[in-house]
Each structure stands twice: as C-alpha cells, then as structure tokens.
Amino acid sequence: MSNSARRFAPYRHALTAISGKTGVPLPSLIFSFAILHELTAILPIVGIFYTGRTLGAGERVVNAIALNHEGSVDDKSSWVNTKLRSWVDEGEQWAGRVGRRYGILGFEKGQLIDQTSQSSGKLAGDVANAVLAYGAVKALLPVRVGLSLYLSPMFSRTVVEPIRLSALRLLGPRTKSM
Numbered sequence: 001m002s003n004s005a006r007r008f009a010p011y012r013h014a015l016t017a018i019s020g021k022t023g024v025p026l027p028s029l030i031f032s033f034a035i036l037h038e039l040t041a042i043l044p045i046v047g048i049f050y051t052g053r054t055l056g057a058g059e060r061v062v063n064a065i066a067l068n069h070e071g072s073v074d075d076k077s078s079w080v081n082t083k084l085r086s087w088v089d090e091g092e093q094w095a096g097r098v099g100r101r102y103g104i105l106g107f108e109k110g111q112l113i114d115q116t117s118q119s120s121g122k123l124a125g126d127v128a129n130a131v132l133a134y135g136a137v138k139a140l141l142p143v144r145v146g147l148s149l150y151l152s153p154m155f156s157r158t159v160v161e162p163i164r165l166s167a168l169r170l171l172g173p174r175t176k177s178m
Contacts, residue, residue, distance in 0.1 A: 024152075
C-alpha cells in the first residue's frame with residue numbers, strides 16, 4: 001500500500017460508509033459535493049456583489065475595514081481585524097485578476113497591472129463590491145461546506161446519477177475489440 005493510500009484510508013472508510021448509508025456511489029457523492037461547493041461560492045458572490053452595488057455597501061464596508069489600522073488590546077479583536085484586512089487585500093488582488101482577465105469591474109481586458117492606478121468612482125465601487133462579496137464568501141466557508149455535505153446525497157440522486165445513467169445508456173454496452 002502506498003504512503004498516500006495509507007494516509008487517506010480512514011477517510012475512504014468513512015466515505016464508503018456514508019455512500020452505503022445514502023445509497024449513492026462514492027464517485028457520484030464526491031462529484032456532487034464538488035459541484036455544490038462551487039455553486040455555494042459562485043451564487044453568493046454574484047448575489048452579494050449586486051446587493052452591495054444596489055445598496056452602496058461595498059465601498060462603506062471595505063473602507064471601514066481597510067482604514068481600521070489602530071491596534072486593539074483584545075487579541076480576538078486584533079485577530080479578526082487582521083483576518084478581515086487580509087481578506088480585503090486578497091479580494092482586491094482577486095478583483096484585479098478577474099477584472100483584467102474578463103474586462104469587467106472597470107478594467108480593460110488584458111490591461112497591465114501598472115495601468116490600473118487610474119480609477120474612477122464607478123471602478124472603485126465595483127471593485128469594492130467585488131471585494132465585499134469575496135470576503136463574505138470566505139467568511140461563509142464553514143456554512144458552505146456544511147450545506148454542500150448535507151445536500152450532496154440528494155443532489156447526487158436527483159441530478160448526477162440520472163445524468164450518469166443516461167450517458168451510460170447513450171454510450172451503450174462496451175465490446176472488447178482485439
């Protein structure tokens with residue numbers, strides 16, 4: 001048994017037990033989790049972005065986090081502020097990459113990083129809303145994972161397995177050729 005196989009053996013047994021209890025094949029269950037995990041990231045990003053844009057909340061929240069530089073005596077508060085600022089920085093980089101790649105958020109498609117220093121109020125608003133959405137989705141990670149785990153068996157039974165079985169029927173039986 002290889003080293004990686006031994007390392008993942010306890011997880012494989014647990015996943016096999018879950019697969020047996022739910023009546024869903026393990027690969028289908030894992031694939032369903034992956035799809036749901038991505039959906040629970042994409043849908044909130046879009047929803048929070050447009051909600052922030054409508055309410056003008058992105059700039060206010062991001063600026064409040066970014067400008068909150070004074071240290072705090074409370075370690076928990078300090079950790080939270082540090083984590084929020086790191087999410088703002090990561091979100092700003094993410095928004096820049098996505099904006100330059102697809103030509104959205106006020107960026108030109110293929111725009112170089114040096115050229116992004118010019119920004120209008122609308123650009124700052126859209127980037128701030130994207131940063132807010134990014135940070136909120138990062139903060140919702142435990143909820144997203146739990147929801148994906150909970151819904152994976154049902155999603156697999158109702159969506160993934162019917163598609164897999166239809167594809168197998170469409171492809172037909174395999175014959176061995178020499």
